[in-house]
Amino acid sequence: MTEPLRLSKRMSELGLCSRREADEWIARGWVRVDGVVVSELGSKVFPHQRVSVERQAAAEQSKRVTILINKPVGYVSGQAEDGYQPAIALVTAANRWAEDHAPQQFHPTQLRSLVAAGRLDIDSVGLLVLTQDGRVAKQLIGEDTSVEKEYLVRVSYNKPGKLPDSDLRRLNHGLSLDGKALKPAKVRWQNDDQLSFILREGKKRQIRRMCELVGLKVLGLKRVRIGGVKLGDLPTGQWRYLSADEQF
CATH class of the missing domain: 3.10.290.10 (RNA-binding S4 domain)
Structure with a gap:
């Protein structure tokens, strides 16, 4: 039964x-x-x-809104901690991107129940989603989420020569964190010192820890896409509404 x-x-x-x-x-x-x-x-x-x-x-x-922020370094994703401001502090009328053509008018009541749908480390930048809509939060951070997240990662190799192809393959599939195998990723070189990472999971400081395992040091990390939603030209420290025709 x-x-x-x-x-x-x-x-x-x-x-x-x-x-x-x-x-x-x-x-x-x-x-x-x-x-x-x-x-x-x-x-x-x-x-x-x-x-x-x-x-x-x-x-x-x-009526519930979803907001996209280009988070700068020095802001935390969720609750304020250790004297650092949360990203929600950036959501003001003055900080709204001038090129946001969404029909919504900003009102401080939209800050109620606005939560970060996923983390972005304090020293990472790029696309961060804040939402009042529980459906969006579940889609992005629920246990069974499979939404891709894409990052551009500037790195340096702390051994002589170049990162071996075998270690690049391990970044794609074969590494474990916290005793658990990671899901397959898509990792490829963008140029001599920058990698593109596409992940379907989000363990704490995952990319930095993955890079450490193969001898790479992360110098900069920027999230540029979540599912079908791109950071695009949104300026650092500014925000816009998720438009009606965008889907994660």
């Missing part, structure tokens, strides 16, 4: 929203199971039962 699941977990599995959003919608009476309103948190459902949400939920979700 199939075991029942928490309604919030089932809603997340169905791609309706995040678990946190699901609990909020359940508490507001916006969720129906087989046509009956369920408003008790912690309620369980069977996989075959039909889950639907009221129009108010979809309307509220459509």
Whole structure:
């Protein structure tokens, strides 16, 4: 017999929203199971039962914004730490890119529940996603995410000569971190001192640690793409909205 699941977990599995959003919608009476309103948190459902949400939920979700920042060095992705400012501090009306043609008007209420969907180290730069939309967060940082992230990485080799082809192959597939094999990556030379990395996972300081294992020192790291969304010409320290026709 199939075991029942928490309604919030089932809603997340169905791609309706995040678990946190699901609990909020359940508490507001916006969720129906087989046509009956369920408003008790912690309620369980069977996989075959039909889950639907009221129009108010979809309307509220459509107002939630996703913001792209070109993060400079010296800012942390999430909560402030050790005196360093979080990237969300850059999201002001003055810092919005002049060439952002999205129809949204900036309002400070958009900063509520705006969370980083993935990390970018304090000494790394480039594309960082902040979102109020639980669906976007789940897509980018959920356990089963397969969204590609592309980085340009300037390196120096700390041994005589050039990095052997065998070590370049190990960067593509064959390294382990924290006792666990890494998923296959796509790593190739862009020029004499710059590599392109395309990853489908994001362990802490992963690229720097991968490079250390083959004798490379990272001098600079920039994220230029997440899935189908590119950093493009967005200036350092500025931000724009994710447009309606962009998909990760």
